[in-house]
Amino acid sequence: MQLRRLLHFPVPVKFKFLSSFGSQIIQNFTRRIQTKIKDLLQQMEEGLKTADPHDCSAYTGWTGIALLYLQLSRVTGDQAYLLRSLDYVKRTLRNLNGRRVTFLCGDAGPLAVGAVIYHKLKSDCESQECITKLLQLHRTVVCQESELPDELLYGRAGYLYALLYLNTEIGPGTVCESAVKEVVNAIIESGKTLSREERKAERCPLLYQWHRKQYVGAAHGMAGIYYMLMQPAAKVDQETLTEMVKPSIDYVRHKKFRSGNYPSSLSNETDRLVHWCHGAPGVIHMLMQAYKVFKEEKYLKEAVECSDVIWQRGLLRKGYGICHGAAGNGYSFLSLYHLTQDRKHLYRACKFAEWCLDYGAHGCRIPDRPYSLFEGMAGTIHFLSDVLTPETSRFPAFELGSAQRD
Numbered sequence: 285m286q287l288r289r290l291l292h293f294p295v296p297v298k299f300k301f302l303s304s305f306g307s308q309i310i311q312n313f314t315r316r317i318q319t320k321i322k323d324l325l326q327q328m329e330e331g332l333k334t335a336d337p338h339d340c341s342a343y344t345g346w347t348g349i350a351l352l353y354l355q356l357s358r359v360t361g362d363q364a365y366l367l368r369s370l371d372y373v374k375r376t377l378r379n380l381n382g383r384r385v386t387f388l389c390g391d392a393g394p395l396a397v398g399a400v401i402y403h404k405l406k407s408d409c410e411s412q413e414c415i416t417k418l419l420q421l422h423r424t425v426v427c428q429e430s431e432l433p434d435e436l437l438y439g440r441a442g443y444l445y446a447l448l449y450l451n452t453e454i455g456p457g458t459v460c461e462s463a464v465k466e467v468v469n470a471i472i473e474s475g476k477t478l479s480r481e482e483r484k485a486e487r488c489p490l491l492y493q494w495h496r497k498q499y500v501g502a503a504h505g506m507a508g509i510y511y512m513l514m515q516p517a518a519k520v521d522q523e524t525l526t527e528m529v530k531p532s533i534d535y536v537r538h539k540k541f542r543s544g545n546y547p548s549s550l551s552n553e554t555d556r557l558v559h560w561c562h563g564a565p566g567v568i569h570m571l572m573q574a575y576k577v578f579k580e581e582k583y584l585k586e587a588v589e590c591s592d593v594i595w596q597r598g599l600l601r602k603g604y605g606i607c608h609g610a611a612g613n614g615y616s617f618l619s620l621y622h623l624t625q626d627r628k629h630l631y632r633a634c635k636f637a638e639w640c641l642d643y644g645a646h647g648c649r650i651p652d653r654p655y656s657l658f659e660g661m662a663g664t665i666h667f668l669s670d671v672l673t674p675e676t677s678r679f680p681a682f683e684l685g686s687a688q689r690d
Contacts, residue, residue, distance in 0.1 A: 313634065317668050320641050324665050331655040339653070340376035342393035342681050343437070343607070347376045348657025350397050351680055352666050357404075359673045366404060373398045377414070385421045385432070386442025387449065388658070388681050392418055396446040400453045415458065418446060422463060426470045433494045436508035436682075440471045445681070448517040452684045461519065468518050471509065472528065488535035489528040498550040501559070502566025502682070503607065505549070506536055514573045515684060525577060533574050536567070537586060544593040558597045560612035564590040565598065568616045569682065572623050584624075591620050595632055603648040604640050606680065607658040611640060611667035618670055618677040630674055637671040640664050657681075 332349065339345030353369035356362070376394035384390030395418040402411035424430060425443045433439035444467045447459045475490030482498075484491055490513075491498065492506050499505030513520050513529050520529070540546055541555040548554075548562040557563045568590035575583035598613035606612035614636030621629035639646070643664060651659040657666065657680060670677035678684075 313638075314672065316641055317637065317672055320643070321665055321668055324643060324661055324668075328655045328661045328665065331661070335653070335655060338379060338381075340379050340381070340391075340394050341389050342397070343388040343658045344653035344656040344660075345376070346372050347393045347397050348681075349655075349662055350376070350394075350401070351657055352662045354397065354401060355666050355669060355678075355680065359669050359676070366401065369397075370401050370405065373401055380417075384438060385425055386436070386438055387446040388442055389437050390442065392421060392443050392446035393681070396449050399450060399458075403454050411454070415450065418450075419459070419463060422466070426466045428470060428473060434471050434474050434492045434509055435494050435499065435504045436512070437503050439494070440467055440474070441509045441512045443467060444471065444512050444518065445684075448512075448515055448684055451517050456517075464518060468513065468520055471513065472520075472524065475509070475532070476528075484535075488532045490532040499562075500536055500539065500546050500549060500567065501557075501562040502569060503561035505562075505566075506532065507546075507567045507570040508682075510536075511570045511573050511682075514570075514577045517684065530574070530578060533570065533583075536570075540586075544589045545597070546590075557608075558594060558600070558613070559602070559608035560615070561607045564593045565613045565616045568594070569619060569679070572619060575623070587620060587623075591616055591629060591632070599636070599639055599646075601646070601648050603651050603660070604643055604664045605651060605656075605659045606663035606667070609648075609659075609663070610636050611664045612658075612679075614640070614667055615670070615677070615679045618674055619679060619683065621674060622677060633671055633674065637668055640668060 336345065340347055342348045342351055350369045350372035353365045353372065357365035357369060373394060377398050380391045380394060382391060385392055387393040387396060395414045399411045399414035402414065421443065425432060425440055434441055436442045436445065447464050447467065450458045472490065475492055478493060479485045479489055479491040482491055492509055494504045500507060502508040502511065510529055510533050512518060514525065539550060543555055545555050545558060545564045546567045548557050558565060560566045568587050571583045571587040571590065575587065594613050594616050598610070600609055603609040604611055614633050617629040617633035617636065621633065654660040655662060657663045666680050
């Protein structure tokens with residue numbers, strides 16, 4: 285398609301804080317990011333020629349690339365990026381395998397992203413077809429007898445995200461409230477059951493595990509599940525939020541290390557991982573959402589403490605990606621800036637972006653999927669584009685649109 289045009293189309297800049305820094309410095313920094321985005325896009329497209337043709341996921345596959353181009357379309361307003369996104373999502377829709385149901389790692393991702401892209405292109409029949417197929421997964425998700433976990437990557441919370449994503453991007457009612465409610469209830473009942481089995485019902489009313497471990501972080505653990513239950517679009521009633529979600533969050537909070545970081549699981553006493561998937565960079569999003577929902581300063585205070593940990597330890601040798609790299613950790617600062625408008629957090633996000641501008645120069649490990657959204661280069665491009673548009677930044681496939689976040 286028009287790849288040559290895409291690589292030379294300038295990304296518009298919406299910095300609203302020019303007066304806070306020297307304008308010349310900002311302009312130079314902006315140009316460096318724009319240039320790097322073009323360079324990385326070109327490298328990514330070349331590298332994708334040898335990528336796994338069967339990986340359709342948002343996490344490491346073609347749907348993630350579609351999400352990147354959807355992001356570039358959003359921040360630039362350029363229809364060419366949207367059409368590029370369509371090219372990639374069409375590839376995924378032809379190869380759904382039915383093995384998993386979540387947004388990041390299953391069929392729900394391609395179907396939800398496809399529905400949104402077709403909607404933006406005013407192809408309503410194709411959009412509705414994607415939505416219908418997505419809702420056909422519903423029965424598997426709400427069945428309590430199934431062995432489906434509840435976490436974000438492979439479980440019910442990941443399917444819930446897909447439903448809320450549609451209602452955010454296309455409009456309220458795209459997925460009916462009853463369908464959302466059934467998934468929410470299934471997540472809550474599962475958490476109550478495990479909590480009773482582990483005799484923690486009073487301390488942690490909603491307890492979750494994956495592969496027999498009670499994970500804490502955003503990807504596989506309780507932080508990601510509680511985060512999704514607190515989304516306004518999930519419409520969890522206030523009594524459940526107050527009596528079940530809130531004390532469960534507080535239980536996790538009390539597992540924090542002295543350093544301010546969080547364990548990967550309740551049984552793990554090693555203070556090592558500072559990733560979105562495990563550690564403070566994932567938990568911070570739960571704490572920020574708790575502050576929005578419960579209006580208690582302790583949650584914001586601890587979110588800021590998480591950001592200090594990330595600032596000190598978050599430039600990872602694992603790479604520049606979102607799940608366990610500098611880009612995902614940098615999103616912690618963008619999200620905190622979005623909540624507080626404290627420019628310190630924006631400064632820190634820019635410093636992490638500066639690290640990403642030297643992509644490949646730090647001796648970082650090459651990920652298994654080096655061009656993907658959550659492990660590789662596409663995620664770095666996504667982060668850099670959001671640094672250029674901090675007022676509307678959005679952690680991909682985790683945070684919902686601004687209408688649901690405020």
